[in-house]
Amino acid sequence: MENPQDEKEEREHFLRIVRAFKYYKHHSLEKIARTERYLAKLPNHHRELLEHYTQHLSALKTCIENNDKIIRRIIKDVSTIFENSHLIDSKVVANTPSAIPSSADMEKVQATLKQFVRDWSEEGKAERDACYQPIIEELEKHFPESIRSKREHRVLVPGAGLGRLAYEIASRGFTCQGNEFSLFMLFGSNFILNRCEGPNSLQVHPWVHQSVNCLKSEDQTRGVRFPDVNPSCLPPQAQFSMAAGDFLEIYVDKNYWDCVATCFFIDCANNVVAFIETIYKILKPGGIWINLGPLLYHFADMVGEDSIEPSYEVVREVILGTGFMIE
Amino acid sequence: MENPQDEKEEREHFLRIVRAFKYYKHHSLEKIARTERYLAKLPNHHRELLEHYTQHLSALKTCIENNDKIIRRIIKDVSTIFENSHLIDSKVVANTPSAIPSSADMEKVQATLKQFVRDWSEEGKAERDACYQPIIEELEKHFPESIRSKREHRVLVPGAGLGRLAYEIASRGFTCQGNEFSLFMLFGSNFILNRCEGPNSLQVHPWVHQSVNCLKSEDQTRGVRFPDVNPSCLPPQAQFSMAAGDFLEIYVDKNYWDCVATCFFIDCANNVVAFIETIYKILKPGGIWINLGPLLYHFADMVGEDSIEPSYEVVREVILGTGFMIE
Numbered sequence: 001m002e003n004p005q006d007e008k009e010e011r012e013h014f015l016r017i018v019r020a021f022k023y024y025k026h027h028s029l030e031k032i033a034r035t036e037r038y039l040a041k042l043p044n045h046h047r048e049l050l051e052h053y054t055q056h057l058s059a060l061k062t063c064i065e066n067n068d069k070i071i072r073r074i075i076k077d078v079s080t081i082f083e084n085s086h087l088i089d090s091k092v093v094a095n096t097p098s099a100i101p102s103s104a105d106m107e108k109v110q111a112t113l114k115q116f117v118r119d120w121s122e123e124g125k126a127e128r129d130a131c132y133q134p135i136i137e138e139l140e141k142h143f144p145e146s147i148r149s150k151r152e153h154r155v156l157v158p159g160a161g162l163g164r165l166a167y168e169i170a171s172r173g174f175t176c177q178g179n180e181f182s183l184f185m186l187f188g189s190n191f192i193l194n195r196c197e198g199p200n201s202l203q204v205h206p207w208v209h210q211s212v213n214c215l216k217s218e219d220q221t222r223g224v225r226f227p228d229v230n231p232s233c234l235p236p237q238a239q240f241s242m243a244a245g246d247f248l249e250i251y252v253d254k255n256y257w258d259c260v261a262t263c264f265f266i267d268c269a270n271n272v273v274a275f276i277e278t279i280y281k282i283l284k285p286g287g288i289w290i291n292l293g294p295l296l297y298h299f300a301d302m303v304g305e306d307s308i309e310p311s312y313e314v315v316r317e318v319i320l321g322t323g324f325m326i327e
Numbered sequence: 328m329e330n331p332q333d334e335k336e337e338r339e340h341f342l343r344i345v346r347a348f349k350y351y352k353h354h355s356l357e358k359i360a361r362t363e364r365y366l367a368k369l370p371n372h373h374r375e376l377l378e379h380y381t382q383h384l385s386a387l388k389t390c391i392e393n394n395d396k397i398i399r400r401i402i403k404d405v406s407t408i409f410e411n412s413h414l415i416d417s418k419v420v421a422n423t424p425s426a427i428p429s430s431a432d433m434e435k436v437q438a439t440l441k442q443f444v445r446d447w448s449e450e451g452k453a454e455r456d457a458c459y460q461p462i463i464e465e466l467e468k469h470f471p472e473s474i475r476s477k478r479e480h481r482v483l484v485p486g487a488g489l490g491r492l493a494y495e496i497a498s499r500g501f502t503c504q505g506n507e508f509s510l511f512m513l514f515g516s517n518f519i520l521n522r523c524e525g526p527n528s529l530q531v532h533p534w535v536h537q538s539v540n541c542l543k544s545e546d547q548t549r550g551v552r553f554p555d556v557n558p559s560c561l562p563p564q565a566q567f568s569m570a571a572g573d574f575l576e577i578y579v580d581k582n583y584w585d586c587v588a589t590c591f592f593i594d595c596a597n598n599v600v601a602f603i604e605t606i607y608k609i610l611k612p613g614g615i616w617i618n619l620g621p622l623l624y625h626f627a628d629m630v631g632e633d634s635i636e637p638s639y640e641v642v643r644e645v646i647l648g649t650g651f652m653i654e
Contacts, residue, residue: 038597038633046600049648053637211636212594212623219638267539270365273373296539306365309538310380311546321376 017183020105021075025068027106028209032057032064056217063205063221067113070204074112074191081190108184112162114206115185119164120192120227122200131292132165135261138290139169143258150174151239153258156282158247159265163189167231169261170240178242179250186244193231193242200225248278255284264293266315270306272297273318280322289324344510347432348402352395354433355536359384359391383544390532390548394440397531401439401518408517435511439489441533442512446491447519447554449527458619459492462588465617466496470585477501478566480585483609485574486592490516494558496588497567505569506577513571520558520569527552575605582611591620593642597633599624600645607649616651 036057039047047054118124143153150173157166160178162185170176180186203223207214214220234240243250260279269275279289295315299307310318319326363384366374374381445451470480477500484493487505489512497503507513530550534541541547561567570577587606596602606616622642626634637645646653 034633035635039635042598042600046598046604049600049645050635050637050641052644053635053641056638056641211627213621214638216640217638271369271373273369273376277373294540300538306361308362308366308377308380310377311383311541311544313543314377314380314383317379318376 014183016101016105017187018075018078019099020101020109020184021071021187023101023106024071024109025064027101028064028067029061032060052217056221059217059221060208063208063223066203066223067205067208070113070116070202071109073195074187078187078190081186108182110209112184112188113204115162115188116192116202116204116226117206117224119162120229120231121224122228123224125228128164131263132168135165135263135290135292136168136172138288139174139259139261140172142288143174145173151237154256155259155261156251156257157261157263158251159262159268160242161185161189163193163231163242165261165263166242167193167234167240170238171234173235173238174259175239176241178240179247180242180244181246183244186242189242192227196227196231198230199227202226248274251278251282254281257282258284258287260287260289262289262291262293266291267293267295268298270299271308272310272315273308273322276315276318276322276324280324341510343428343432344514345402345405346426347428347436347511348398348514350428350433351398351436352391354428355391355394356388359387379544383548386544386548387535390535390550393530393550394532394535397440397443397529398436400522401514405514405517408513435509437536439511439515440531442489442515443519443529443531443553444533444551446489447556447558448551449555450551452555455491458590459495462492462590462617462619463495463499465615466501466586466588467499469615470501472500478564481583482586482588483578483584484588484590485578485606486589486595487569488512488516490520490558490569492588492590493569494520494561494567497565498561500562500565501586502566503568505567506574507569507571508573510571513569516569519554523554523558525557526554529553575601578605578609581608584609585611585614587614587616589616589618589620593618594620594622595625597626598635599637599642600635600649603642603645603649603651607651 036054039050039054039057042050118127139155143150153174155166155169155174155176156179157169157176158179160166160180163178163180166176166178178189180189203225205221205223207220207222210220260283262279266272266275283289295309295312297307297309299305300309316326363381366377366381366384369377445454466482470477480501482493482496482501482503484496484503484505487493487507488509490505490507493503493505505516507516530552532548532550534547534549537547587610589606593599593602610616622636622639624634624636626632627636643653
């Protein structure tokens with residue numbers, strides 16, 4: 001049983017993220033309005049030269065309205081998605097006060113919209129293939145069906161985001177659990193995995209907030225359809241789950257997993273050694289860790305956050321020192 | 328004659344930038360100290376695995392001390408570099424109160440150190456060649472010596488930064504003026520152009536603050552020597568000057584320049600149309616504008632700053648609409 005203080009903090013955190021999603025439309029339209037107010041102050045002959053830009057700002061507003069429709073669906077009934085959702089009264093969610101979300105949280109809402117494209121659209125395929133394929137191939141190589149049924153192999157994907165890598169692993173027959181800490185991603189993955197209405201049924205405008213380095217105005221307003229596959233169409237025997245929470249807190253059982261697959265994950269630690277140590281502990285003897293991704297330490301330069309940022313050379317030493325052998 | 332209010336603001340701005348340079352060492356060492364305090368709290372077996380990282384933090388401190396030596400030389404006698412330097416009492420500079428500089432200003436100090444490498448080191452040559460060579464070649468093509476003496480051609484380089492492009496143009500015989508608004512860059516260019524002691528006499532550690540995505544710890548501590556050439560060794564007849572201030576305010580004389588060469592500049596406007604219009608006005612009939620660089624609009628998402636961010640498609644329309652022909 002959690003203590004009341006933890007429950008209160010958890011509830012407040014939950015409500016903060018809901019508020020951020022809800023604030024998306026107002027925040028985004030207000031930014032356009034600021035640009036329009038500045039445009040209105042420019043000399044007439046500048047405004048005439050910028051006629052197509054003025055039209056473009058109107059198109060951006062339509063894109064934002066469309067994105068907001070997706071967002072409304074993401075946060076609909078969000079209060080019911082967790083086991084501990086008794087903490088969240090849906091009326092409280094509906095009437096949550098309008099404290100202004102931080103710009104960091106607004107960027108995370110935008111990042112969630114873009115992540116649908118990366119993880120669940122035809123357009124994201126090249127990016128996914130570059131990151132997920134090497135992991136999946138390694139996995140298949142180490143655990144061929146001939147040894148024992150794939151389903152008997154437990155694979156954990158920490159930092160699962162919108163769940164595509166974990167889904168792909170599960171759809172190949174492995175027992176797979178995705179783990180994610182961010183509520184932005186958890187709201188998104190709940191939506192995509194559980195409320196989907198068939199391939200390419202939805203459209204997002206992922207680049208609408210990316211106003212720099214556009215060749216054409218249309219580059220910014222372009223819509224992308226998703227999901228490329230129906231995420232709820234896993235084979236009936238597939239073993240797939242998502243677990244919400246802090247990797248270091250949740251995964252304490254030793255010798256449990258056959259494989260931990262991390263993709264763009266280990267640099268999200270305050271202390272990368274703790275991640276490496278935990279991965280080692282929870283793996284069965286003979287189990288494998290497959291990792292892909294940069295060392296773009298998430299907490300470097302983040303105010304109020306502890307962080308160490310060792311080079312790959314040092315991380316490699318830590319990996320070997322923990323007991324891993326590197327292949 | 329400027330009014331007293333303007334003078335006061337100018338003086339305060341100047342002192343703010345001096346303070347930022349002076350604060351570099353304290354700010355940078357404090358960041359390392361925070362990491363060391365966090366390290367000290369980690370379990371013993373984590374600290375043992377991170378022994379080389381602990382040594383690396385010590386090496387970083389030495390690099391910061393070395394960078395600070397360059398910085399001390401940059402801001403030495405900085406109060407005398409401008410014509411209006413009567414505004415700045417050098418004693419005031421020396422005893423300027425220690426209001427804490429913003430992290431944005433600290434990043435600009437770090438960017439200035441890196442810019443020495445990009446503009447004035449052997450290591451920066453590939454990057455310079457990619458950006459400056461196409462501009463210089465275009466210039467030489469349009470104004471071959473045969474038409475009239477190169478020296479009779481006036482070339483303006485707005486956004487001159489640490490002055491290398493303007494220097495290269497002047498060293499090829501053209502009359503060239505660099506213009507720069509940022510005091511960070513102006514302090515740096517004054518140092519490099521007027522106080523230099525010969526090739527490779529100085530060393531900076533430009534990557535010391537870049538703790539992410541390092542393969543080896545040494546990637547972060549590596550020193551780079553500069554300048555690759557002696558910036559004060561222009562041919563005796565060379566016509567080269569640097570002008571401090573806002574491009575839109577300084578350049579109001581019509582039909583004056585034979586060429587305006589902009590490199591990574593036009594996206595630094597609140598209103599890019601005003602830049603394009605000014606470039607058109609100050610060029611002589613038949614004069615040319617050579618431009619290279621992205622549309623990474625500087626003021627996009629900057630709080631309290633006006634900004635428009637048209638795509639290249641629209642910028643091109645504006646360029647043509649202003650009266651330019653694009654070759």
